Amino acid sequence: MIVEMKKGAAREELDDVIARAKKYGMEVQLNIGTDKTVVAILGSNTGQIPSDMFGVLPGVERVTRIMRPYKLASREFKAQDTIVDIEGIKVGGDRIVVMAGPCAVETPEQLKAAARAVKDSGARILRGGAFKPRSSPFSFQGLKTAGLELLADVKAEYGMPVVTEVVDSHEVRLVGKYADILQVGSRSMQNFTLLTEVGKSKSPVVLKRGFACTVTEWLTAADYLLAEGNSQVILCERGIRTFEDSTRFSLDISSIPVIKKASHLPIIVDPSHAAGHYSLVPALAKAAIAAGADGLLIEVHPNPKEALVDGLQSLTPSDFARLMKEIDQIARVMGRSL
Ligand code: PEP
Ligand code: MN
Numbered sequence: 656m657i658v659e660m661k662k663g664a665a666r667e668e669l670d671d672v673i674a675r676a677k678k679y680g681m682e683v684q685l686n687i688g689t690d691k692t693v694v695a696i697l698g699s700n701t702g703q704i705p706s707d708m709f710g711v712l713p714g715v716e717r718v719t720r721i722m723r724p725y726k727l728a729s730r731e732f733k734a735q736d737t738i739v740d741i742e743g744i745k746v747g748g749d750r751i752v753v754m755a756g757p758c759a760v761e762t763p764e765q766l767k768a769a770a771r772a773v774k775d776s777g778a779r780i781l782r783g784g785a786f787k788p789r790s791s792p793f794s795f796q797g798l799k800t801a802g803l804e805l806l807a808d809v810k811a812e813y814g815m816p817v818v819t820e821v822v823d824s825h826e827v828r829l830v831g832k833y834a835d836i837l838q839v840g841s842r843s844m845q846n847f848t849l850l851t852e853v854g855k856s857k858s859p860v861v862l863k864r865g866f867a868c869t870v871t872e873w874l875t876a877a878d879y880l881l882a883e884g885n886s887q888v889i890l891c892e893r894g895i896r897t898f899e900d901s902t903r904f905s906l907d908i909s910s911i912p913v914i915k916k917a918s919h920l921p922i923i924v925d926p927s928h929a930a931g932h933y934s935l936v937p938a939l940a941k942a943a944i945a946a947g948a949d950g951l952l953i954e955v956h957p958n959p960k961e962a963l964v965d966g967l968q969s970l971t972p973s974d975f976a977r978l979m980k981e982i983d984q985i986a987r988v989m990g991r992s993l
Contacts, residue, residue: 656701657731658694658709661716668714669694675712679704684882686733691716695732697882723917725874727881728888733919739887741816741835741859744779746889747921751986751993752950754780754818754836754861754923755975757957758965759787759795760802763809768957770813772972776979777993780836781806781815782952786822787964788842795963803833810835818861818952827852835859841866841893841928844876854883861952863891863925866904870913877920890914890922891952892943894929903931903968906939911946923950927968933959936970937978944985951982 658672669685672694676683681698696709706718719731726732738747746752755778756769770781785802787795798805806817816835821827822843830837836859843849844865853860860880864873873890880888892911894904906929914922926939940951956962956969970978983993 656696656704656706656709657719657721657726657729658696659716659719660692660694661714662691664692664714664716668712671712672709672715675708679708682882684727684732688735693732695726697726723871723874725871725878725918728874728877728918728920730917730919735919737886737888737919737921739859739889739921741780744816746923747949749991751944751948751982751991752780752923753778753953753979753982753993754782754950755953755955756782757784757962758927758954758969759784759797759963760805760819761798761963763805765957766805766809767812768972769955770809770815772957773955773975774813774815776972776976777983778953778955778975778979779815781809781813781817782819782838782954783817784820784838784964785833786820786826786830788820788822788840789964800829803830807833821849821853824849824852827856831856831858836861836889838891839863844868844873847876847879850876850879851883854880854885857885857887859887859889860885861889861891861923863893864895864907864910866894866896868895870910870917874914874918874920877918888920889950890918890920891925892922892948893925893952902929902935904929906930906943908942908946911943911948915947921949923952924948925952927952927954927965927970931968933968933970933974936968937974937981940978941981941985944982944989944991947989953978 787797924943
């Protein structure tokens with residue numbers, strides 16, 4: 656349930672709303688805006704409490720029942736867009752943020768060459784997996800802590816913040832020491848223990864959409880992060896499993912405007928894992944920006960033929976440079992810039 660307070664409502668009136676919610680065993684979260692305060696009343700059985708219980712209290716403007724299971728990620732709770740700030744790089748504002756780099760951190764030379772290439776072309780955040788969630792236990796699992804150290808070295812050299820995946824709730828602290836943005840992968844989107852730990856960490860997070868999950872389930876997963884007080888959440892559409900097998904996953908372009916309507920959180924798009932093939936990545940990346948995405952997460956490898964993971968879908972530095980010029984043009988049409 657969302658309780659909107661009147662403009663200029665007194666603190667005591669707000670306290671009454673909070674006290675009544677607590678009396679019924681509910682949790683509350685406040686969104687104190689410049690204009691007015693919005694109270695989210697959280698709990699599994701808010702449906703059993705009549706909304707009039709709050710509507711009659713002085714200082715209350717309106718009470719809205721949220722029938723959807725997500726609350727904190729909803730536009731009803733927070734009308735203004737959330738802007739996530741990573742060392743001054745703002746995701747969700749006018750500028751499109753491109754995060755690019757290899758699927759996996761492999762060697763110092765590979766990571767440095769990737770960082771140099773993507774930075775020269777205008778990417779502002781470096782991606783690279785140190786812990787890789789692989790479908791098979793026999794596939795390369797990533798360099799783990801050594802990979803994190805390489806990311807830190809390259810970050811220091813090139814001055815680019817890094818995004819890297821955390822796969823285990825026990826490793827949130829470790830990965831958080833090195834990463835500027837924690838990535839929760841598609842296969843982990845409903846790992847609620849991991850989400851809770853990442854929420855507690857308060858680090859900026861990229862929450863990828865589970866490839867078999869609906870937008871509602873995705874936003875409900877985001878609530879796990881927000882409920883722990885981590886407001887730095889970036890959603891990432893990366894394609895879903897459908898009957899279509901000409902691409903690795905079907906990029907759900909429509910989730911971009913759907914999310915923009917339903918949620919205040921910024922959304923970026925990963926065209927690489929959806930496409931599964933380098934030749935398809937540019938079209939999907941451009942479509943995402945045209946549909947209103949706030950940024951992109953793209954796999955770029957200095958030598959895709961030698962990549963240990965996802966070489967087929969990785970762009971070469973020159974293909975990436977060309978794509979960035981095209982994205983720049985599309986961003987302008989959308990009234991934004993790179
Ligand atoms: C990745 O970005 O490296 C990755 C594993 O992506 P996803 O979780 O979307 O499969
Ligand atoms: Mn990959």
